[in-house]
Amino acid sequence: MEDRKEVQNLKLRIKYFGFSLVIGTFRAVSKFSFKFENIKELVSRCYYYFKIWLLMSKNSFIVMLEQKKLFFLFLLGKVLRFGFFILFLVFLVKGTENLAGYNSNQVIFFFLTFNLVDIVSQFLFREVYRFRPLLVSGDFDLVMTKPMNALFRVLMGGADVIDFITIPPLLIVLAIVGGGLNPNFFQIFSYLIFIINSLMIAAAFHILVLAFGIITLEIDHVIWIYRDLTNLGRFPVDIYRQPIQGILTYLIPVGIMMTFPVKAMLGLISSWGILFSFSLGILMVILSIKLWNRALKSYTSASS
Amino acid sequence: MWRVRNMFQIFLVFFLWDTIFANSQRIVFGYDRQKMLTYIFGLIIVRALVLSSKANEVGGDISRGDIINLLLKPISYVKYWLTRDLSSKGINLIFAVFETILLYFILRPDFFLQGNILLLLSFATSIVLAILIYFLLLFTIGLVPFWVPESAWGISFLMLVVVEFLSGALFPLDILPVSVQSIINFTPFPYLLFFPLQIYLGKVGTLIMLRGIGVSFLWLGVLWLLMRSVWFKGLKSYQAYGR
Numbered sequence: 001m002e003d004r005k006e007v008q009n010l011k012l013r014i015k016y017f018g019f020s021l022v023i024g025t026f027r028a029v030s031k032f033s034f035k036f037e038n039i040k041e042l043v044s045r046c047y048y049y050f051k052i053w054l055l056m057s058k059n060s061f062i063v064m065l066e067q068k069k070l071f072f073l074f075l076l077g078k079v080l081r082f083g084f085f086i087l088f089l090v091f092l093v094k095g096t097e098n099l100a101g102y103n104s105n106q107v108i109f110f111f112l113t114f115n116l117v118d119i120v121s122q123f124l125f126r127e128v129y130r131f132r133p134l135l136v137s138g139d140f141d142l143v144m145t146k147p148m149n150a151l152f153r154v155l156m157g158g159a160d161v162i163d164f165i166t167i168p169p170l171l172i173v174l175a176i177v178g179g180g181l182n183p184n185f186f187q188i189f190s191y192l193i194f195i196i197n198s199l200m201i202a203a204a205f206h207i208l209v210l211a212f213g214i215i216t217l218e219i220d221h222v223i224w225i226y227r228d229l230t231n232l233g234r235f236p237v238d239i240y241r242q243p244i245q246g247i248l249t250y251l252i253p254v255g256i257m258m259t260f261p262v263k264a265m266l267g268l269i270s271s272w273g274i275l276f277s278f279s280l281g282i283l284m285v286i287l288s289i290k291l292w293n294r295a296l297k298s299y300t301s302a303s304s
Numbered sequence: 305m306w307r308v309r310n311m312f313q314i315f316l317v318f319f320l321w322d323t324i325f326a327n328s329q330r331i332v333f334g335y336d337r338q339k340m341l342t343y344i345f346g347l348i349i350v351r352a353l354v355l356s357s358k359a360n361e362v363g364g365d366i367s368r369g370d371i372i373n374l375l376l377k378p379i380s381y382v383k384y385w386l387t388r389d390l391s392s393k394g395i396n397l398i399f400a401v402f403e404t405i406l407l408y409f410i411l412r413p414d415f416f417l418q419g420n421i422l423l424l425l426s427f428a429t430s431i432v433l434a435i436l437i438y439f440l441l442l443f444t445i446g447l448v449p450f451w452v453p454e455s456a457w458g459i460s461f462l463m464l465v466v467v468e469f470l471s472g473a474l475f476p477l478d479i480l481p482v483s484v485q486s487i488i489n490f491t492p493f494p495y496l497l498f499f500p501l502q503i504y505l506g507k508v509g510t511l512i513m514l515r516g517i518g519v520s521f522l523w524l525g526v527l528w529l530l531m532r533s534v535w536f537k538g539l540k541s542y543q544a545y546g547r
Contacts, residue, residue, distance in 0.1 A: 073458030077465045084469040091479050095333050096324050228312035235316070239323040 052148055057159035060126075064161045075162050082166075085111065085234075100238040105180050106266065107235070112174045114234050114258045117195065119170060121202035123163035125155055128206045132219040141301050151292055154210055155203070178265070187265045190274075194261035197281040201257050202230075204284035211288065211295035233258025253280060310351065311403055317474065318344050318411060328414075333479045339505050341413040343476055345404060346501050351473060352400030354434045354496050358388040360463075362446030363456030372544045382443065382535070389439050418504050426513055430500040433520040437492050438467075440527035447531075450538030472498030478507075492523040 064071055089111055093104035102110070131154050134140045144150045183191070205226050213219035229252055232240075237248050237255035249255030256277045263269050269277075321344060324330075325337035335343070362385060365371050374381055408415075418424055445463050449456045468474060470493035477485055477498045488494055499516050502508045508516065 067454050069452055069455050070458040073455060073462050077458070077462040080462070081465045081469075084465075088469070088475055088479075091481070092324075092475070095479055099320075100323050224309060225312075228309050232312065232316050235320060240319045241322070244319070 049148070049152060052152075053156055053159075056153075056157045060158040061161040061164075071162065075165065078162060078166060082115065100236055102236060102238075105177060106262070109174075109177050109181060109265075110236050110259065110262050111234055112170065112177060113195075113262050114230075115170055116167075116174060117198045117202060117257055117261075118230060119163045119166055121199060121206070123160050123167065124199075125203065125206040126160040126163070127154055127156060127158035128209055128219070128223060130158060131210055131213055132217070135213060135217060135219075138301060140299070150296070151207065151210070151289075155206060181265065183265050187267055190264035190269070191261050194264045194277065197278055198257040198261060200281040200285050201253065204281075204288040207285075207288035207292050211292040214295040214299050230254055230257065236262070250276075250280075256280060310348070311407065314344065314348055314403075314407065317347070318407075318413070322411075322413075333476065334507070335476065338414040338416045339507075340476075342416040342505060343501055345407070345413060345415065346504060347473060347497065348400050348404050348407070349397070350431065350434075350497050350500055352396040353393055353431055354438050354500075355467070355471075355473070356393050356396035357438060357442055358392045359385050359439050359442035359446060360460045362443055363449045363460060366447065366538075366542075367449040367453040367456040369544060371542075382531075385443060386439060389435075393435065416505060418506060420506065423503055423506055423513075426517065427500055427504045430495070430503055430517060430520060433517065433524060434496045434500055437520065437523055437527060438496055440524070440531050441467075441492065444527060444531045444534055447534045447538045450542055467493060467496065470494065471496040472501065476501075478502075489519075492520075492527065495520045495523065 086108065089108055090104065093099055093107050098104075099107050134143065134154065140150075140154075143153050146153065178188075178191075206223075209219060209222050209226060212222055232248060233254040237245055237259045240248055245255070249259070260269060260273070260277055264274070318341070321340050324332055325340060328337045330337065332340075365374075371381070374384060418427070442460075442463065445459055446456070448459050470477075470488055470491060472494060477488060477494055480488070495516065499508075499520070503513055503516075
């Protein structure tokens with residue numbers, strides 16, 4: 001009886017937290033003033049940054065492809081790890097019949113979705129892993145003097161070619177396994193929108209790591225802790241007990257990133273859940289950018 | 305910090321099996337809830353003893369040319385790394401015991417305590433063999449940069465991926481079909497974590513246990529010979545350029 005009361009209380013608290021979050025997001029968005037006078041200028045800025053991104057990615061690919069043996073070993077390692085895990089899931093669900101109420105196809109789809117979010121965010125934000133040397137050597141000064149946004153440079157300046165190569169086959173497998181779940185058009189659309197939301201949250205996390213890096217010079221461990229936390233989303237968060245499940249869904253929020261897209265495709269997300277997820281995604285991006293701007297002010301260029 | 309990361313991994317695996325064994329009477333893949341959770345918790349200690357190793361830095365030592373500093377000293381290079389390996393295990397073991405106690409109080413799992421002295425002795429023997437096998441594996445793989453200096457990091461990564469899955473670090477290998485298990489049993493990997501934990505849990509008969517220990521000795525011998533051969537060939541081809 002007491003347990004039930006506690007769960008009810010927890011649910012009420014989460015709803016209250018969610019409601020405050022949605023209101024907070026609306027307030028933050030309404031305060032966010034857009035710098036661009038018109039859409040044309042916005043498009044031209046996006047095109048400008050897209051061209052820079054292409055150039056930086058090309059350079060990054062050339063550097064990696066120069067070391068062909070290393071490139072091959074990493075690619076092989078990543079493919080093996082992926083293959084081994086899929087095999088494990090197949091045999092596991094075959095032996096247990098289901099996992100937290102999901103059948104084998106659904107569990108594999110959860111894992112593939114985790115991989116999609118993980119690999120795409122690593123492909124886009126790999127440069128974060130190389131931020132510390134820039135900071136401690138003082139070379140970050142050179143980044144800031146260039147005619148482009150410093151955050152853009154340190155966040156997206158070094159796309160990973162290995163992840164780039166693994167994305168197309170992953171998308172094909174996702175389409176095949178996802179097709180087996182017989183989703184309708186609206187469910188596929190929800191899935192894609194939730195994936196975009198997951199990538200926004202991933203971007204926010206990476207920006208937070210960068211900001212934290214400027215303040216403390218600690219990046220490597222923080223980014224790996226982020227990776228380990230997101231790894232908890234390899235399986236649907238339903239496997240965790242409360243309150244860990246609640247924390248992983250709403251506070252960290254691995255559940256929204258990795259589990260919600262699939263749940264949306266399976267039609268298991270309420271309209272409240274959708275509103276909450278997107279509010280959290282938008283709010284995290286806004287807050288992370290604010291923190292980055294604040295961190296930049298505390299940058300002293302001490303080692304240059 | 306890698307101990308914290310290790311704990312996250314244990315969390316994932318623990319909750320995965322905790323969900324599967326939500327019904328405490330259930331038996332899956334020949335394990336009941338108590339034995340499966342003991343396997344997961346046992347992994348913390350056995351991993352700290354076997355998989356915490358310094359020998360994965362041998363490749364970097366060679367590719368950077370730092371090896372020459374040690375070659376000039378009157379000490380054995382292999383024994384030097386073995387000593388570093390063992391001391392690293394000591395530190396990791398202390399942390400592992402602390403983590404196990406912490407996780408025990410957080411997760412409150414059912415534990416299976418082995419009381420058979422013979423099995424405990426065999427478990428200890430298999431752990432010692434696993435430590436030496438893993439050291440020789442890492443050391444031998446670490447010698448590849450004698451010929452391909454840029455491969456040091458990549459080859460360690462590949463090795464870690466293979467060991468993670470084929471040693472039973474993520475799941476007990478007996479969830480795989482028997483045919484796949486038979487193939488894996490020909491490699492040294494299951495003797496690193498899976499086999500010692502099977503002995504502790506009393507899941508192997510005396511004959512299979514003796515055969516497993518015998519195979520571990522065999523792998524130890526093979527890897528020792530392989531390591532020596534690769535080491536001497538590597539030394540002959542090493543030119544200490546840039547130093």
